[in-house]
Amino acid sequence: MGGCLGTFRGWALSAVLVSQAVLAGCGDDAPVTGGTIQHWDGSRWSLSTWTGGANSRYLSGVWGSGPNDVWAVGLGVVLHGDGATWTPAIQDNDERAFLSVWGSGPDDVWVGGAGVRHWNGAAWSIAGLPEGVGEIVEGWSRRPDDAWAVAGVRILVGDPAVSVVAPAVLHWDGTAWTIVWRSPELQRDYLSSIWGSATGEVWAAGNRGDNDDALVVHWNGSTWTEKDLPMDGSSDVWASGPTDLWVTTYDGVPMHWDGVDWARVSRGPGEISAMWGSAPDDVWFFGDFPGGTHWNGAQWSRRAAPEAHGIGAAAWGSGPNDVWVVGGVAQ
Numbered sequence: 001m002g003g004c005l006g007t008f009r010g011w012a013l014s015a016v017l018v019s020q021a022v023l024a025g026c027g028d029d030a031p032v033t034g035g036t037i038q039h040w041d042g043s044r045w046s047l048s049t050w051t052g053g054a055n056s057r058y059l060s061g062v063w064g065s066g067p068n069d070v071w072a073v074g075l076g077v078v079l080h081g082d083g084a085t086w087t088p089a090i091q092d093n094d095e096r097a098f099l100s101v102w103g104s105g106p107d108d109v110w111v112g113g114a115g116v117r118h119w120n121g122a123a124w125s126i127a128g129l130p131e132g133v134g135e136i137v138e139g140w141s142r143r144p145d146d147a148w149a150v151a152g153v154r155i156l157v158g159d160p161a162v163s164v165v166a167p168a169v170l171h172w173d174g175t176a177w178t179i180v181w182r183s184p185e186l187q188r189d190y191l192s193s194i195w196g197s198a199t200g201e202v203w204a205a206g207n208r209g210d211n212d213d214a215l216v217v218h219w220n221g222s223t224w225t226e227k228d229l230p231m232d233g234s235s236d237v238w239a240s241g242p243t244d245l246w247v248t249t250y251d252g253v254p255m256h257w258d259g260v261d262w263a264r265v266s267r268g269p270g271e272i273s274a275m276w277g278s279a280p281d282d283v284w285f286f287g288d289f290p291g292g293t294h295w296n297g298a299q300w301s302r303r304a305a306p307e308a309h310g311i312g313a314a315a316w317g318s319g320p321n322d323v324w325v326v327g328g329v330a331q
Helices: 004-013 018-024
Strands: 032-040 045-047 059-066 069-074 077-081 086-091 100-105 108-113 115-119 124-127 136-143 146-151 154-157 162-165 168-172 177-182 190-196 202-207 213-219 224-232 237-241 244-247 255-257 262-264 272-279 282-287 289-295 300-303 311-319 322-330
Touching (some): 032 059, 059 322, 069 100, 069 108, 069 322, 108 136, 115 136, 136 190, 146 190, 168 190, 190 237, 202 237, 224 262, 272 322, 289 311
Parallel strands (some): 059 100, 059 311, 100 136, 272 311
Antiparallel strands (some): 032 322, 059 069, 069 077, 108 115, 115 124, 136 146, 146 168, 154 162, 190 202, 202 213, 213 224, 237 244, 244 255, 272 282, 282 289
């Protein structure tokens, strides 16, 4: 696929129609024609019952509160899995409507995209966003009154010029969303992922627009700091704790933070678009290869799936034997 997943995330953040990346393909690559949901049970990857085909929707986000309460979102659709079947919960003609899903429990689920919606366990509601915020690309919640999200770039095409709404980090306090960090307008940065800890630290990652290095933004509970990492952009951030944090790169060589220093971790699995783990010795990486690549704390191993399983765009799990990956199939 060579660059498709990284490009896809960048396009989504720039508010170019997601369908352009999915249906038109990436350069000489084949187009992504259908959505997939894959599951790891501790020994092998299998396809979900809702998957594949040109008429299904490319999926870009997944999250759950447990094995029997999993949500997946993509081009104009929100799906809910109860452990046995997947059911459409929302469908929308706006293909940018649903880019990500996150939450803190079965009655506290957020869906982000061209706006943000909330599930309280019984009904959906639309939450207002601050003026001038772009698409909600990804989020993370610690509890119902402490949720975080990153908003990507929004390009507004007008006459006579193109105006840009800069990316931002937003916080939900149980009542309203507010902007807590924002990139300078002219820097043309973008943010693609966010993660937080139980202690209140928050990390967001993306790309520094003026030099294409990975951009990492950190909240320590009182102050924001920014760090440029010498690698070709970032598509995801995940951690098991404040001293075990990973930032992925498009070239497949992740960076690791041990609480003191950043370091490259050997040669990675290939182009990476998503990751998830349950512990420092159980971290999964997904991208333009079927199945996933696993890090056991010392070395990589490939846990392949049949080619038809497609490529991974987002991942979540409840434990080492329950990992979900969503994305699409290239033909």
